[in-house]
Amino acid sequence: MVSETTDKTFENDTSKGITLTDFWATWCGPCRMQSPVVDELAEEMSDKVTFNKMDIDKNPETPQKLGIMSIPTLLVKKDGEIVKSIVGYHSKEQLASILNNL
Template identity: 50%
Template sequence: MAITNATDQTFTAETSSGLVLADFWAPWCGPCKMIAPVLEELDAEMGEKVKIVKVDVDENQETAAKFGVMSIPTLVVLKDGEVVDKVIGFQPKEALVGLLSKHA
């Protein structure tokens, strides 16, 4: 599966079923740039089990506000549209695999 970019208009549809990792980020954010290749690796390894959705907080403030995003990157884990976990800041791949495995 490929990483998807979601907007305020498409977020609910993109995250309504299955296990989803939503990455709230911005182009100017250093840690967000650091986590991008980690998410690519995660998608390559776990793409069958989890969908990764990126949300640019500058362009999609409504969705960011709905999830209480105050710092980026914020990673929200959703299962069938419901929030089941949330982490803030850069996370190594192993930590993200562990986080997602709890909910798979």
């Protein structure tokens, strides 16, 4: 399952274990392609990874603080530390490979 995260909850939501946060917007075509891939991955890897998504239009502070300039951006954190930033559309296989190698 992919949970919504906000500017207020992001740090807490991504502070423990391995987390993947999908930064997206409703008007972004590639984001609409990436979202179902993240949903599928969340079903398959929920025992290992916590999945979140953040609408950058509703939550501008966090993307600005993190320097996110392009979407979709998938941010992977391990115990609260950013370990990978993935920009642009990626297939389920590509993302699974990245997450499995953490």
